[in-house]
Amino acid sequence: MAALPRRIIKETERLISDPVPGITAYPDESNLRAFTVAMDGPDSSPYEHGVFDLELYLPDDYPMCPPKVRFLTRIYHPNIDKLGRICLDVLKDNWSPALQIRTILLSIQALLASPNPDDPLANDVAEDWKKDEAKAIGVAKEWTSKYAKSHTASGSAE
Amino acid sequence: MSKIPRNFKLLEELEKGEKGLSAESISYGLSNQDDITMTHWNGTILGPPHSTHENRIYSLTIICDDKYPDKPPQVQFVSKINLPCVDSNGYVNPDKFDTLQNWKRSYSMETVLLELRRSMASPAHKKLHQPPEGSTYD
Amino acid sequence: MKVQVLEWNAVASWHWDLKVDDSGVADELCGICRVPFDGTCPSCKYPGTDCPLILGDGCTHNFHLHCILKWLEQDTSKGLCPMCRQVFVYKRIKNMGTSEELHNLQVLIEGHKAMRERENEENEFDSFEDDVRMTD
Numbered sequence: 001m002a003a004l005p006r007r008i009i010k011e012t013e014r015l016i017s018d019p020v021p022g023i024t025a026y027p028d029e030s031n032l033r034a035f036t037v038a039m040d041g042p043d044s045s046p047y048e049h050g051v052f053d054l055e056l057y058l059p060d061d062y063p064m065c066p067p068k069v070r071f072l073t074r075i076y077h078p079n080i081d082k083l084g085r086i087c088l089d090v091l092k093d094n095w096s097p098a099l100q101i102r103t104i105l106l107s108i109q110a111l112l113a114s115p116n117p118d119d120p121l122a123n124d125v126a127e128d129w130k131k132d133e134a135k136a137i138g139v140a141k142e143w144t145s146k147y148a149k150s151h152t153a154s155g156s157a158e
Numbered sequence: 159m160s161k162i163p164r165n166f167k168l169l170e171e172l173e174k175g176e177k178g179l180s181a182e183s184i185s186y187g188l189s190n191q192d193d194i195t196m197t198h199w200n201g202t203i204l205g206p207p208h209s210t211h212e213n214r215i216y217s218l219t220i221i222c223d224d225k226y227p228d229k230p231p232q233v234q235f236v237s238k239i240n241l242p243c244v245d246s247n248g249y250v251n252p253d254k255f256d257t258l259q260n261w262k263r264s265y266s267m268e269t270v271l272l273e274l275r276r277s278m279a280s281p282a283h284k285k286l287h288q289p290p291e292g293s294t295y296d
Numbered sequence: 297m298k299v300q301v302l303e304w305n306a307v308a309s310w311h312w313d314l315k316v317d318d319s320g321v322a323d324e325l326c327g328i329c330r331v332p333f334d335g336t337c338p339s340c341k342y343p344g345t346d347c348p349l350i351l352g353d354g355c356t357h358n359f360h361l362h363c364i365l366k367w368l369e370q371d372t373s374k375g376l377c378p379m380c381r382q383v384f385v386y387k388r389i390k391n392m393g394t395s396e397e398l399h400n401l402q403v404l405i406e407g408h409k410a411m412r413e414r415e416n417e418e419n420e421f422d423s424f425e426d427d428v429r430m431t432d
Contacts, residue, residue, distance in 0.1 A: 005329070006330070006338065007329050007330045007338070008331055063329075064367060093372055095372060096378040096379075096381065099377045148300045
């Protein structure tokens with residue numbers, strides 16, 4: 001395997017030494033371009049108190065192209081589909097090499113705090129969301145307690 | 159080249175299949191759209207012309223376990239077919255099918271389906287007598 | 297005591313002469329590869345004039361030549377500066393040389409410009425069509 005670019009090494013070191021609050025990201029031992037991520041659901045969102053697992057991979061072209069990211073924990077959200085794929089502009093057309101793993105993870109956390117049913121990936125969820133937001137938020141909360149790990153049980157301070 | 163992890167490789171394959179960017183003579187997709195592990199897949203092969211398979215559509219199941227793509231997928235025909243590399247239960251025998259036997263990480267489900275189709279169209283196999291159209295392994 | 301100099305060796309250091317911004321600090325890292333400008337970009341073995349600094353004109357962002365080249369080669373870059381997303385153009389400075397890579401940079405910038413103009417024309421055409429439909 002080719003040597004890891006310095007930028008990736010630096011980003012990884014900083015993710016570990018100075019983690020983003022509410023997000024942990026560790027490279028896999030066997031593949032330093034692959035990361036295991038755990039993300040706290042943002043406060044006062046339907047995902048509050050849940051910890052969500054994600055996986056992230058830096059393709060060969062990184063940072064000319066964005067990291068690939070997906071949720072491993074099932075989540076009810078209009079911009080995240082059943083396979084955990086995320087619809088977010090900075091992961092597609094609006095990527096810039098000025099962004100980093102940490103800014104991307106923060107953007108994903110922000111997406112959890114403010115779902116955007118007008119630009120959906122999971123169509124049925126987006127429809128539910130637009131039809132009856134209160135009900136959709138209820139389902140999202142239910143899924144959070146059903147599928148996500150509990151925030152308190154993970155050892156994080158409440 | 160770095161090693162793309164299993165899940166992201168399968169997502170790429172899925173996207174290629176969903177967008178219809180793969181070859182026209184084959185298709186594949188997840189058996190269950192909710193399967194977050196992306197293990198069970200369906201495939202189809204359009205029988206190659208000028209062979210006993212012409213105008214037939216063969217369906218298959220493909221299993222990509224957690225060793226994929228370091229190890230080849232498990233491939234089984236659902237539609238009955240007479241082909242030397244396919245056993246009496248429809249399984250593609252890796253010892254008799256080069257693509258599975260000499261598997262490379264860069265191969266994909268598309269490679270497998272296209273190579274099976276090529277085998278069906280090969281001069282040695284294209285005239286093999288075939289089971290009735292529409293019959294399946296149970 | 298008398299000293300006789302038998303031999304001497306000169307040592308010099310160099311660094312890119314970067315404008316200091318209002319706050320008194322010069323940007324020291326390439327915004328793309330995050331390596332100091334005086335260091336080497338990921339495509340180079342040694343720092344130096346084979347991979348000069350490219351200074352943004354209109355924006356204040358600077359990059360290793362190879363880094364900005366690789367970015368502008370991407371369609372998704374749309375010819376924009378990675379940092380501020382303004383259309384990227386660079387300052388022509390004296391003694392910049394005329395390497396093939398600098399030429400490529402210019403070609404990429406012009407290519408993106410042509411692409412933007414074509415898109416604008418298409419958009420205008422679309423709105424023109426809309427107008428026609430409305431008057432029908």
